[in-house]
Each structure stands twice: as structure tokens, then as C-alpha cells.
Amino acid sequence: MSERQMPPTHPFDFDAAEGDTLHEECGVFGVVGVTDAANFVALGLHALQHRGQEAGGIVSYAPDEGFNSARRFGYVRDNFTRASLMETLPGSLAIGHVRYSTAGSKGAAIRDVQPFFGEFSMGGAAIAHNGNITNAEALRRELIDRGSIFQSSSDSECIIHLMARSLQRDIPARMEDALRRVEGAFSVVAMTRTKLIGVRDPLGVRPLVLGKVGDGWVLSSETCALDIIGAEYVREIEPGEMVVITEKGVESIRPFRPQRSRFCIFEHVYFSRPDSIIGGRSVYETRRQIGVELAREAPVDADLVCPVPDSGTPAAIGFAHESGIPYGMGIIRNQYMGRTFIEPTEQIRNMGVRLKLNVNRALIRGKRVILVDDSVVRGTTSRKIKEMILDAGAAEVHFRIASPPTSWPCFYGVDTPQREKLLAATMSEDEMRDHLGVDSLKFVSLDGLYRAVGEASGRKADCPQYCDACFSGEYPVEPSDMIEKGFQLKTAAE
Known part of the structure; x- marks a missing residue:
């Protein structure tokens, strides 16, 4: 496989500097059976950019050219829109990945950027992984x-090495072997x-959906990436399912x-x-x-x-409609504030939030304001927004x-x-209110969140319908590596 790349650049990310955002995990996209598949993948990754802005990569295959790849730091739009690059990725079959690192080094070398490639006795294979092992x-x-x-x-490279050591005779079977070892x-x-x-x-x-585009097929982390290429949504890949797609069609394995599904509930809140x-439900409607x-x-x-833009907007609309209190754009987002701006001097770090958000003073002045946001992590950004208001x-x-x-960290692909x-x-709700310096602070309850995603009876304590470990501390898969390092699971008293 040929590898074409440029020297890495590391854009400065104000969210990372603030340390007050849960970063999206990754996004994956693949297409087969179309002319210039890599161009379709680039468009799909552009639609999935919100899932990872650190780096992206594409691998393609053409019979006369073999496997080719391109991996870059930065936005899809800044790298995979150049004809000179896309011409190096010919073929009717390609996969891609956008990344925000959750395992391994932050701001790591280009070798950490997926998709990963391996050459086996029966031919080459490339993989792109969303999640965390x-x-x-x-x-x-x-x-x-x-x-x-x-x-x-x-962590994703483990899959390639496990595949290499499998004794199975074809690559899908080797992948099955490898993934049975993975937790x-x-x-x-x-x-x-x-x-x-x-x-x-x-x-x-983590999510994965199947789509149809012309005579070809598409796999994507989200349905929004199907829309950008004009693909028809077919269905979700089911938990525990493998699909193998060839020119003959889709085989399900x-x-x-079988286990009870535990889809990440935070996909509904923020990531998607x-x-x-998701699950037949509009993400926008769920957030509203x-x-x-x-x-x-x-x-x-x-x-x-x-709303605190943009992630708080649908929930703010729902709150205003239900409460009868007028909705207003009291905070305006600078839509042209990219992740690469100027060198992160101390003065610029202190500007932080103000470079991205500005208060609509004429609307805010003299008002009792309800700010609706998707989450509070460390509270640093929330305090600065409160001060601006x-x-x-x-x-x-x-x-x-x-x-x-x-109140609990995620070990399944979220930073x-x-x-x-x-x-x-470390704080009660009242202590957080005082720490943020606001007149009141309230979170939606876990039962309320479950009702919003369509579970009318709320959360079943003995059998949760989603993975909600970041809220409940109940991990559906034991984080064995972190326990080995000393992480303490939730106790009965908690």
C-alpha cells in the first residue's frame, strides 16, 4: 500500500484548552460499488466531522493500483477537497475515519491516524474503528x-495484530476471531x-448504519452522512452483527x-x-x-x-415551548471560528470562550435568563458564559x-x-450552583432523559436500556485496563 502524507500540523483547539467539553469519539464511513469511491468517503467524513476534528484518513482500492491511503491532521475540508490528493485514491471501494483521540497520545504522530492497514496471506485489509477497547x-x-x-x-491496532495471528482462511473470519478477543x-x-x-x-x-447509493452500498456512523451523498437509509447494523458486502449484495453474520443492547445514551444528548x-427517532426531536x-x-x-449554542439549542426550544417563556438567541456563535486560529498565547487563552461566543446585549439586558446547555463537565466554560451574561x-x-x-468517566470511546x-x-447540585455562581442550577433526571428518548416508564433500574455509565457509574463492560491502573468501580453505598 502506498502512503501519501504531509508533515503533521497540530491546530490549537480552544475546547481542549478549556478542558470543559466531552469530545466526540470518532466517525467511520465506507462505500463500495461506486465510481471514485474516495470522493464519496470524503463527503461522508465531512458530514461526520463533528465526531472528530483532530485528523482524518481514507484508504481506497483499485485493481490496477492496489491499496492507496492518505492521512492528514486537521479538517476534512482542508485536506480531502484537493483534486491532486483525491486523484491518488482511485477505485470503487474505500473507507475513511475522522478522529479525536481517546486512547494513545493526544496530538499523536500520523501513524496513529486511521484507517489502519495490514497485509495478510490472502491479501490486504484496512480497518477504521469507532469506540474504545x-x-x-x-x-x-x-x-x-x-x-x-x-x-x-x-488501541485499534490490536485488531489488525489479532487478525494476523488468526488461523482462519479469509479476512472476515479472521476479523470475527479478532473481535471475539476484544472487550x-x-x-x-x-x-x-x-x-x-x-x-x-x-x-x-456505538452507532453504525447501512445505506444504498445507486448500485453501491454505504456504511456510516450516522444517517446525516448518507444524506450528503444522496444515499438511501436502509437500516441500522444490529448489535453483535457483521455485514459483508460484495457486488452480490449484503451477507449478515x-x-x-446475543446480549441486551446498551446503546450510548449520550449519542442522543450530544454526539450525534x-x-x-437513531433507532428510528429524530435526534433533534429527542433533544427538544x-x-x-x-x-x-x-x-x-x-x-x-x-441556548448555549449550538448543542443546547433543541433542548432550549423544547423548554421554551413547554414553559411558555419566550425563546431568544441571547448568545451568538462565531461561525467562522475554526480550530486553527492564532498561536495560543496566554492572552488568547484567557479570551477563550469570547472568541467563539458573544452575548446579544440588547436582548439580555435586564432579563432573568435561563441558559440551556447539553452538559457540565468541569464547569470552567459554564462559569465564563455566566460572567458574560x-x-x-x-x-x-x-x-x-x-x-x-x-459524574463518571466514559471508557467506551469518549474523551x-x-x-x-x-x-x-466532587460536588452536590447545590455546591455546583454556588461554584458556578448562578441563581439556580438543575439537571434533567435520568428518568426524564429516558422518557425523552422514548422509554415512557423511565429507566429500568434492574435492566437499563442504554449505556448511561457516565451518569450512573454502572458500566456494562468492565473497564479492565483502568481497574488494573487503580480505577474504583461504583460501590453499593454510592
């Missing part, structure tokens, strides 16, 4: 002891010379023991784009309904409901949060701070 370090030690040589710091969360899109492959872990923690469909639940659970006498002349500031308190750095892990 919770036993990756144990697997890595075992594989290194047995002679494997790793090229990256990514945690994974949605994988892979390719051989003739096949496009998609797999979800037995719990279905069940390589894992609002124009995507979270706002409705918030208004019912935590009403407050105020003059204006204002008060500086603009607001009479009162009330926070309403469209998720329960985030979460250590538990002691999560505000909700």
Missing part, C-alpha cells in the same frame, strides 16, 4: 510478548480488495453471543448530529423533548430561554442542563476527564 493494554502486552510489532499508540465498544468499518465489512459490538454501544436518525422534560421537572420564573446586564442567570450530572476532575463527582 477496554482490554487493549492487556492485549497489547500479550501480542508484543508473542512477537507483534506495533506502529501506533492506538469494550466498537463499530468497525473494514475493507478487503472485494469486500466492505461492518461490525458492531454485542452491546451496540452473527459472530457473538441533530439531523440524524429533553427540554420539555427539563421544563416539567425544573420550572423557574424567568423572562428568556437562551451578567456583564451584559442580565438580572438573573439560571442554568438548565439537558443531561444528568456527568472524558478523570473522575476527580468532573464537577459532579
